[in-house]
Structures are given as structure tokens and as C-alpha cells.
Amino acid sequence: MNIDQVVGGTCVAGVPASAFAMPPGMRMRYDPPHASLSDYLTGYAIYAAESRAPMVNWYLPAPAMISVLVDAGPVSVAIGNHRFGPLDRVSLYGPTSRAFQTVTHGGIAVGIGVSALGWSRLTSRLAGDFRNKIVPLDTVVGGVVARRLTEGLDALSDDAMIKPLLDSIFEPLFLRRHPHEDLIRAFTTLAVTDGVIEMHDVAERLGIETHALRRLATRHFGMLPKMLLRRARFLRSFIKLIQPDGRIDYSAIDSSYFDASHFLRDASTFLGTTPRRFLASETVFLKASLRARAAVIGTPTQALHVAPSPVVIRPGRGSPGFQDELPG
Structure with missing residues (x-):
């Protein structure tokens, strides 16, 4: 997929085109994940910019996110006093507690939001170890997922095909239920x-x-x-x-x-x-x-973002296993 094949918009019916209005040479797309993934992934965001000149953007603090670069120039990120980059094509942004700055050089960036519930099924690693950090995705979930993402996105010819591709890649990754x-x-x-x-x-x-x-x-x-x-x-x-x-x-x-x-x-x-x-x-x-x-x-x-059908429970203080099972 290249920049000319990104039109922008969404698969959701009834959303006006004005919701995706961008300056000339830039396009945006937003799609929800499949319903079976909506507890674990918070959305798919696609940003595209034709110009290869350096472009600075600021983003708000957020939960974890996976970012995939397609037909893109180098990307660097600053979170406070820490600098990351040039980033790998597939990166994991850990949860952030402050706004962060990106410097991009055109191309396409695909963002996949990961909820706390998604994190619990995706990896046994502590999310706190990745706070305000960016690492290659393959250091957390292995190289197969990163390869499927890059090879799959490279082969597409239409940005409307991104959502079904991501759904198919991520669905097998969230099968392991967490006890809490x-x-x-x-x-x-x-x-x-x-x-x-x-x-x-x-x-x-x-x-x-x-x-x-x-x-x-x-x-x-x-x-x-x-x-x-x-x-x-x-x-x-x-x-x-x-x-x-x-x-x-x-x-x-x-x-x-x-x-x-x-x-x-x-x-x-x-x-x-x-x-x-x-x-x-x-x-x-x-x-x-x-x-x-x-x-x-x-x-x-x-x-x-809130996962669908939240369940508020009262397991009682000292519920079996919970107080001592989670490491500090």
C-alpha cells in the first residue's frame, strides 16, 4: 500500500465525511475493531501525509498502542526528556502519562489502541515496565506478529482493507483469558x-x-x-x-x-x-x-475508552488468590 491508496473515512455507516477533514496532502481513517475484539482493541487509526518534509505533531497521554509504518520516512518520538527513534516499522508505545511529540517524514502510520484488558491477554509482561517508553513490538510478542503486520499492510491496495486485515491478525492473540x-x-x-x-x-x-x-x-x-x-x-x-x-x-x-x-x-x-x-x-x-x-x-x-458491557463486581476483601497473586 502506498500513500495514493489511502482515501480516508471509515467503514461505519452514517459518519459524515466532514469528520475526516484534513489539510491538503493529509488524510485520516478511523475504524472500530471487530466486535469480538472490542474488549481488547480500542480502535484503528490511519494517518497519511504526502509531503516528505519533517512534520511535528503532539499527542495526548494514552494507554498502550501498536504503531505500524507503511511507505513512511523515519519517525522519532519525544516523551518528556526521553527520545526514541528512528522507530522500527512496528513499535509498541507503552502507556503514557504525558503528552508526546512525534517528528514524521510522510507516508502512512497505522495505530492500534490496546486496552488494559487487551494487555492482560496479549502478554504477561508488566505494563508498568513500558510506561513512557517505545520498544519494537517483536521484543514483547515475538517477530511473527510484526511480520504479518508489515507484509499484510504492504500488500494492500485500498485503505478500506486495513480493518479486516488487522481483525484477522489480532483475533488469535486474545484467546487466553486472564483470571482478573x-x-x-x-x-x-x-x-x-x-x-x-x-x-x-x-x-x-x-x-x-x-x-x-x-x-x-x-x-x-x-x-x-x-x-x-x-x-x-x-x-x-x-x-x-x-x-x-x-x-x-x-x-x-x-x-x-x-x-x-x-x-x-x-x-x-x-x-x-x-x-x-x-x-x-x-x-x-x-x-x-x-x-x-x-x-x-x-x-x-x-x-x-471503555470496553463494552462493563461489569462492576465486589469480590470482597481478601478474595482467594487476588491479593497475593499480582506481583508488585
């Missing part, structure tokens, strides 16, 4: 619930001790519960306060923020700057992605 899936799903739901910010409250709702919640979060979500809850609260607020005319409306921030200055402290943590300055930087693909993802999948960003 109900807890992972329930915490996923609580983490994106307006007003939920206290770790003790979450542990109480889940019916587990706080130390067990910390282990669960680090293993499958990639960071401590408090950071996850703060990240979700900030992103809910940040996305809601963005106005079409560029204004920042602080009345839309989450109810658990004391005031705008409290919110701005979180902005410094997760963006490294103020919301106004961040939005004024190079965010062409980010802004288009927020719009397209909301139209296709229902939530504007992967970090606020």
Missing part, C-alpha cells in the same frame, strides 16, 4: 467516571485492598491508580473545555477540581505546558483525531 478480567474491566470504567478520583474510593467500590489495586493498575494499566485517575480526569476536562473558536472555557472542567488553578497544575503534569499553549502548538493530526474518533467510536481519545 472483571476487576480490570470494572477499574477501566471507574477510571473514566466523572468525579471519581480517590484511590481508596475505587478500592472500596471494587472490594479490594489499596495495595492490590496498585498491583492491578501497574500490571495492566501501566501506572499507579492515582496517576490513572488524574490522567482521565484531566483529559475529560481538557477535551470538554476546547471550544470551536479556540476559546478555553474553564466552566467545563471536572467537578472534582477545586478551581482553574488546580486544573492548570494537572495541565503542567500531563501536557508540560498550559492548555492554551499546547493547542497553539503543532496538533493538526491530534485535533483531527479527536473529531474523527468521537464520530466513529464514540469517545474522542483512547484514554477515555
Whole structure:
């Protein structure tokens, strides 16, 4: 597949073409995974740019993601003070706790979002070991998957064929059920619930001790519960306060923020700057992605995605095996 074969859009009926509007020479596509994968993969994003000149883009903190480069120039990424690149053709982005900057040189990038539930079935590695890091995918799941992705995408002639290809490659990878899936799903739901910010409250709702919640979060979500809850609260607020005319409306921030200055402290943590300055930087693909993802999948960003049919359970403190099974 080459850049000329990417048209953009989605397989979902009824989504207007305006949801994928991009500047000249750039195109975007968003597709949901097959229903059998919707617990484990949060969506398929395809970005394409004709120009081979360096292009800078900023993206919001997010859960884990797999990125595949097709007919693309070198890509480098900065997460805080850490630099990664040139990236392998197939890379795993670990969960991120701050915005990150990419420098691309045209071509096609295919992003596959991985939920915490997906992580639990994909690998036994601790997600926390990959926080704010990018590694070749084959170091985590072996080289066969990476080869199937590159060879399969290279052979396509139409971007509408990307979704069925990815579905077929990933479906066999999520067959192994994790024993704590109900807890992972329930915490996923609580983490994106307006007003939920206290770790003790979450542990109480889940019916587990706080130390067990910390282990669960680090293993499958990639960071401590408090950071996850703060990240979700900030992103809910940040996305809601963005106005079409560029204004920042602080009345839309989450109810658990004391005031705008409290919110701005979180902005410094997760963006490294103020919301106004961040939005004024190079965010062409980010802004288009927020719009397209909301139209296709229902939530504007992967970090606020909830797996279908969440089940909130109360296994009771000291449930057999759970408190001691997860490593610290």
C-alpha cells in the first residue's frame, strides 16, 4: 500500500465525511475493531501525509498502542526528556502519562489502541515496565506478529482493507483469558467516571485492598491508580473545555477540581505546558483525531475508552488468590 491508496473515512455507516477533514496532502481513517475484539482493541487509526518534509505533531497521554509504518520516512518520538527513534516499522508505545511529540517524514502510520484488558491477554509482561517508553513490538510478542503486520499492510491496495486485515491478525492473540478480567474491566470504567478520583474510593467500590489495586493498575494499566485517575480526569476536562473558536472555557472542567488553578497544575503534569499553549502548538493530526474518533467510536481519545458491557463486581476483601497473586 502506498500513500495514493489511502482515501480516508471509515467503514461505519452514517459518519459524515466532514469528520475526516484534513489539510491538503493529509488524510485520516478511523475504524472500530471487530466486535469480538472490542474488549481488547480500542480502535484503528490511519494517518497519511504526502509531503516528505519533517512534520511535528503532539499527542495526548494514552494507554498502550501498536504503531505500524507503511511507505513512511523515519519517525522519532519525544516523551518528556526521553527520545526514541528512528522507530522500527512496528513499535509498541507503552502507556503514557504525558503528552508526546512525534517528528514524521510522510507516508502512512497505522495505530492500534490496546486496552488494559487487551494487555492482560496479549502478554504477561508488566505494563508498568513500558510506561513512557517505545520498544519494537517483536521484543514483547515475538517477530511473527510484526511480520504479518508489515507484509499484510504492504500488500494492500485500498485503505478500506486495513480493518479486516488487522481483525484477522489480532483475533488469535486474545484467546487466553486472564483470571482478573472483571476487576480490570470494572477499574477501566471507574477510571473514566466523572468525579471519581480517590484511590481508596475505587478500592472500596471494587472490594479490594489499596495495595492490590496498585498491583492491578501497574500490571495492566501501566501506572499507579492515582496517576490513572488524574490522567482521565484531566483529559475529560481538557477535551470538554476546547471550544470551536479556540476559546478555553474553564466552566467545563471536572467537578472534582477545586478551581482553574488546580486544573492548570494537572495541565503542567500531563501536557508540560498550559492548555492554551499546547493547542497553539503543532496538533493538526491530534485535533483531527479527536473529531474523527468521537464520530466513529464514540469517545474522542483512547484514554477515555471503555470496553463494552462493563461489569462492576465486589469480590470482597481478601478474595482467594487476588491479593497475593499480582506481583508488585
